[in-house]
Amino acid sequence: xxxxxxxxxxxxxxxxxxxxxxxxxxxxxxxxxxxxxxxxxxxxxxxxxxxxxxxxxxxxxxxxxxxxxxxxxxxxxxxxxxxxxxxxxxxxxxxxxxxxxxxxxxxxxxxxxxxxxxxxxxxxxxxxxxxxxxxxxxxxxxxxxxxxxxxxxxxxxxxxxxxxxxxxxxxxxxxxxxxxxxxxxxxxxxxxxxxxxxxxxxxxxxxxxxxxxxxxxxxxxxxxxxxxxxxxxxxxxxxxxxxxxxxxxxxxxxxxxxxxxxxx
Amino acid sequence: xxxxxxxxxxxxxxxxxxxxxxxxxxxxxxxxxxxxxxxxxxxxxxxxxxxxxxxxxxxxxxxxxxxxxxxxxxxxxxxxxxxxxxxxxxxxxxxxxxxxxxxxxxxxxxxxxxxxxxxxxxxxxxxxxxxxxxxxxxxxxxxxxxxxxxxxxxxxxxxxxxxxxxxxxxxxxxxxxxxxxxxxxxxxxxxxxxxxxxxxxxxxxxxxxxxxxxxxxxxxxxxxxxxxxxxxxxxxxxxxxxxxxxxxxxxxxxxxxxxxxxxxxxxxxxxxxxxxxxxxxxxxxxxxxxxxxxxxxxxxxxxxxxxxxxxxxxxxxxxxxxxxxxxxxxxxxxxxxxxxxxxxxxxxxxxxxxxxxxxxxxxxxxxxxxxxxxxxxxxxxxxxxxxxxxxxxxxxxxxxxxxxxxxxxxxxxxxxxxxxxxxxx
Numbered sequence: 001x002x003x004x005x006x007x008x009x010x011x012x013x014x015x016x017x018x019x020x021x022x023x024x025x026x027x028x029x030x031x032x033x034x035x036x037x038x039x040x041x042x043x044x045x046x047x048x049x050x051x052x053x054x055x056x057x058x059x060x061x062x063x064x065x066x067x068x069x070x071x072x073x074x075x076x077x078x079x080x081x082x083x084x085x086x087x088x089x090x091x092x093x094x095x096x097x098x099x100x101x102x103x104x105x106x107x108x109x110x111x112x113x114x115x116x117x118x119x120x121x122x123x124x125x126x127x128x129x130x131x132x133x134x135x136x137x138x139x140x141x142x143x144x145x146x147x148x149x150x151x152x153x154x155x156x157x158x159x160x161x162x163x164x165x166x167x168x169x170x171x172x173x174x175x176x177x178x179x180x181x182x183x184x185x186x187x188x189x190x191x192x193x194x195x196x197x198x199x200x201x202x203x204x205x206x207x208x209x210x211x212x213x214x215x216x217x218x219x220x221x222x223x224x225x226x227x228x229x230x231x232x233x234x235x236x237x238x239x240x241x242x243x244x245x246x247x248x249x250x251x252x253x254x255x256x257x258x259x260x261x262x263x264x
Numbered sequence: 265x266x267x268x269x270x271x272x273x274x275x276x277x278x279x280x281x282x283x284x285x286x287x288x289x290x291x292x293x294x295x296x297x298x299x300x301x302x303x304x305x306x307x308x309x310x311x312x313x314x315x316x317x318x319x320x321x322x323x324x325x326x327x328x329x330x331x332x333x334x335x336x337x338x339x340x341x342x343x344x345x346x347x348x349x350x351x352x353x354x355x356x357x358x359x360x361x362x363x364x365x366x367x368x369x370x371x372x373x374x375x376x377x378x379x380x381x382x383x384x385x386x387x388x389x390x391x392x393x394x395x396x397x398x399x400x401x402x403x404x405x406x407x408x409x410x411x412x413x414x415x416x417x418x419x420x421x422x423x424x425x426x427x428x429x430x431x432x433x434x435x436x437x438x439x440x441x442x443x444x445x446x447x448x449x450x451x452x453x454x455x456x457x458x459x460x461x462x463x464x465x466x467x468x469x470x471x472x473x474x475x476x477x478x479x480x481x482x483x484x485x486x487x488x489x490x491x492x493x494x495x496x497x498x499x500x501x502x503x504x505x506x507x508x509x510x511x512x513x514x515x516x517x518x519x520x521x522x523x524x525x526x527x528x529x530x531x532x533x534x535x536x537x538x539x540x541x542x543x544x545x546x547x548x549x550x551x552x553x554x555x556x557x558x559x560x561x562x563x564x565x566x567x568x569x570x571x572x573x574x575x576x577x578x579x580x581x582x583x584x585x586x587x588x589x590x591x592x593x594x595x596x597x598x599x600x601x602x603x604x605x606x607x608x609x610x611x612x613x614x615x616x617x618x619x620x621x622x623x624x625x626x627x628x629x630x631x632x633x634x635x636x637x638x639x640x641x642x643x644x645x646x647x648x649x650x651x652x653x654x655x656x657x658x659x660x661x662x663x664x665x666x667x668x669x670x671x672x673x674x675x676x677x678x679x680x681x682x683x684x685x686x687x688x689x
Contacts, residue, residue, distance in 0.1 A: 150439060151554075153566045155573060164442035165537060232535045232558060 002105050005049035006063065010097045012042030013070065017090035020083070024157050035086065036077060043070045046097070055123045059103040061263040064123060066096035068131035072175075076135070080171055082163045088138040118196070122189035126211075129183025130246075133218055136175040137243035140236035143168040147233060169232055172239055173225055180222045187215050204262070206253045213249050217242040267401065267600075269362040270331045270354060271310075271317030274376045277353035284338050285316035285350070289393055295334060296397045302330035306399020308406060310369070310390035312383070314376050319366060321401040328356060363405060363596050367589045370413035372422060377571075379422035379578045379585075384413045401603070405596065412592045419588060422581040425574025430461040432570035433541045434468055436562055437509055440539050445469030447508040451492070452500060452521065454482045458513030458543050462490065470509065476500035478514065505529040510540045512548035521549040523556075530556050541567070601674065602665040608674050609658060611683050620650050 016039045019030040046067045053060040073089035076082040146162040149155075162168075190211065221242045224230040230238060272285055287295055287309060296307045296318075303324030310317045318331050335350035357365045365374070370387045372379040391398065391406035398406070417423040434444070441447055447470045451458050454477045462472050476495040477483035487494035495503070497520060504510065504526040514520055521540070530538060535558055542549040542563040554561030624646045628639055657677075664673045677683065 146439070150436075150560050153562065153569075155566075155570050159439060164439050166440065167442040229534070232537065234535060 002049055002052050003101065005045055005052075006097055006101055006105065009042050009046035009049060009066075010094055010101070012038055012045065013066070013090055013094035013097060016042060016070075016073075016086060017094055020086040020090050023161055029161065032077070032083065035083060036074065039070055039074050039077075039086065039090070043067065043074060046070065054106055055120060056262070057104070057106075058263055059100040059105045061123065061127065062096045062100040062103070063105065064127045065131055065134075066093040066100070068128050069093045069096070069134060072131055072135045076139075076171060080163065080167055082139070082142075082167060082171055084142055084162045085135070085138055085171075088141065089135075092134070118189060118193045122186055122193055124186075125182050125189065126186030129179045129186055129218065130214065132175045132179025132182060133214070133221075133239075133243055133246065136172050136179065136221065136239040139168045139171040139175060140239035143172065143236045144233065144240075147236075165232070169235065172235060173231075176218065176222050176225055176239065180218050183215055183218055187211055206257050207263075210246075210250055210253055214246045217246055266322060266359050267362045267405065268320045268323045268327070268356060268358045269317055269365050270320070270328055270356045271315060272335070272350065272353045272355070273315035273317070273374065276355055281339065281353055282314065282316070285311070285335050286313060287311040287316065289389075292390075292393045293397065296394060298334055299327060299330050300397060302326040306397060306402045308390055308394040308398050308402050310387060312386045315369070315374075317369075319362070319402055319405070321399050360593055360597055364589060364593045366405065366409045367412045367592055368586075370409040371416035371585055371589060372413070373416075373582065373585055373589065377428045378575055379417075379424075379581070380428065381417065381423050384410065384417075387413065401600065404599070408592065408596050412589060415592070416585045416588050420581040420584045422578055422585045425577055428571055429543070429564060429567045430464040432567040432574075433461045433511070433543070433562070434464045435570060436560075436567065437465065437470075437539045437541070438468070440537050440560055441508060443469070444509075446471065448473045448506070449509040449511060450474045450476065450500065450503055450507040451486065451490075452476050452497065452510060452512040452548065453478075453514030453516075453544060454486050458511045459486065461511055461513075461541060461543060465509065465511070466490070474500065474503055474507065476503075478516070501525045502529050504538065505532045508536075508539065510538065511543065512540065513543045514548050516544070516548060517546060519546075519548060519550040521553055523550055523552045526553060527556060530559060533558065543567075598665075601672075604674050605661055605665040608677060608683060609661060612657075612677060612681060613654060615681060615683065616650060616654065620646050 016035065019035050019038060023029045046063075050064055050067050053063060055061070055064065069089045070093045073085050073093075076085045142162055143165060145158055146165055146168065149158045149162075150165070163171075190207075221235075221238050224238050225235050272282060274282065277285070292309045292311070296309050299318055299320065300307050304320040304327050305322040306320070308319040310319065316335070320327055332349060332351045332354065335354070336348055339350050340348040366387075368374045370384055372381065372383055375383050387406065387409055391403075391410075395403070437447075438444060444465060445468070447465075449462065449465050449470050449472045451462055451472055451474070454475075466472060472490040472492045474495055475483045475487040475490065475492045476497050476499065477486070478497055480494060480496050483496070484494040486492075497514075510521075512521060521542075537558045537560060540549055540553065540559060540561045542561065545564060547563050549561055549563070551561070553559060624643055628634070628642065631639075631642075634642070661673055661677070
């Protein structure tokens with residue numbers, strides 16, 4: 001059942017990606033209602049699947065990340081009419097769900113019943129923080145693409161279909177400002193979980209390094225935006241560099257410690 | 265019965281001719297009265313910068329001459345009757361073609377900027393202004409024209425996109441700032457295009473805060489209209505530090521917005537984008553200014569490229585729009601044909617009844633010996649016979665009118681029985 005739900009979500013995310021990419025292949029732009037409906041139904045089915053996951057292991061973590069990304073895609077479209085976000089989120093979510101299916105959706109041991117709530121909140125908030133950092137990266141990438149087209153006076157598909165610069169900058173700002181507290185609470189819950197149930201701070205070094213690094217990167221991007229008033233292109237570059245660094249460090253740590261039982 | 269349109273538009277006359285034909289609102293009733301005097305049941309005058317058209321109901325033969333004379337006077341100057349003829353610049357359409365013409369105008373199919381929506385308001389204004397002189401047929405025609413325009417814009421994409429330079433300027437600025445509400449704009453120069461683009465920006469919620477011009481008086485005149493502050497050009501450069509949009513349209517023969525003049529101010533913007541719309545020919549802004557960080561510079565060619573893209577998309581919608589227009593023309597013509605049937609039938613009946621009465625009278629004069637009851641019987645018989653003869657044509661004509669083919673049969677009836685010509689016994 002879990003696999004079928006993920007397969008259905010994968011199909012709808014694929015359709016959502018196809019609808020987002022269609023205008024760039026010369027097809028007409030799909031209506032807003034239709035794109036929202038496809039992503040919404042996909043997210044709905046995926047929600048049922050995510051509710052059945054143990055949340056332990058790489059596969060489930062990727063599935064939750066994909067779910068958060070699609071929810072953020074829908075939120076961006078509804079609140080800021082940033083439909084172009086789907087150009088990145090829909091294929092990314094589809095890819096993550098596909099990868100989760102390949103790696104296995106229930107690879108590891110279940111956390112004990114008493115620890116479940118801590119664990120669910122830790123995973124959900126941490127992954128949400130990561131997804132918001134990804135959204136900041138996506139809005140930054142869209143910003144730079146639109147900026148380049150506007151500067152170069154090219155009035156093609158990017159000019160017509162991408163949101164205005166200021167709206168993308170606001171989306172980047174909101175994603176970072178919302179992502180930092182989510183990740184902070186997620187990390188604090190991990191610390192609390194370790195102290196309460198693992199008898200102290202006996203955390204895997206890779207988890208500690210990556211968690212701290214990601215938190216530090218997200219904190220820095222928020223700091224430069226809020227305290228240093230970075231905006232526009234400079235803030236976009238900061239988000240892209242930050243997200244790329246987080247992904248690269250994760251890949252490096254995962255290569256050093258292969259296995260799908262744990263996220264890291 | 266017929267409908268006609270006579271006029272000139274942007275396809276048939278250059279701007280310097282069209283502007284002479286343009287009628288101010290207060291001139292419309294007088295001009296219409298003159299044309300109606302030549303013999304027409306109603307008239308509407310549609311006068312915009314791109315067209316001057318007289319729509320007329322049941323125009324007599326002298327009406328076209330009256331229209332061309334009236335327009336010719338405007339071409340030659342007041343009190344110089346008919347020296348220059350307006351007819352070479354004009355066109356005339358009748359009946360279905362006249363209805364189709366108005367529907368195409370209202371839908372924006374005949375506009376200089378394909379699909380523009382301003383024309384719909386102008387058609388409405390023309391109808392409102394001419395209403396006392398329009399008559400019921402043109403009243404209905406203009407009412408339906410507005411509905412056709414709305415239908416075309418709703419059911420096709422003829423009105424989507426930005427198909428003019430001022431609206432392209434708004435579209436480009438919107439791609440930088442998103443919402444334009446609350447954005448500040450600086451106008452440099454006092455060109456018509458800048459004024460038009462500024463009004464488009466204001467319509468989107470932008471605030472024109474400063475107007476700068478070489479001559480301070482001209483700047484003040486425009487600034488007063490827009491509720492802005494007037495400046496000289498030299499005072500304007502420092503304001504590039506805080507404005508969001510700069511609209512440039514001076515008549516200077518060389519670039520006035522140079523790197524040296526505005527770079528120091530732009531450096532102090534703190535990364536905020538600045539949109540510069542250079543609508544002047546020759547250009548007002550040095551291309552190097554566009555290389556400055558967060559400065560987005562667009563000239564007329566760039567904006568025409570944006571407008572051209574939208575126009576190309578709109579052209580694809582023409583067949584769908586024409587289909588709607590043709591459908592509505594037939595609908596109107598069915599109504600119009602039905603409208604014409606009733607008085608024509610009445611006249612037809614009266615004409616034949618007059619023939620019957622004359623013939624019965626003639627017969628009764630020969631049969632003077634008949635008692636009054638028989639004479640009455642004979643009269644009744646003639647009436648019954650006439651009713652029998654008229655029943656089939658009446659039913660057929662009414663049915664044809666219901667099917668929208670009444671007008672053709674009616675024309676045949678008029679031709680065969682000499683209706684409206686005063687022929688007969």
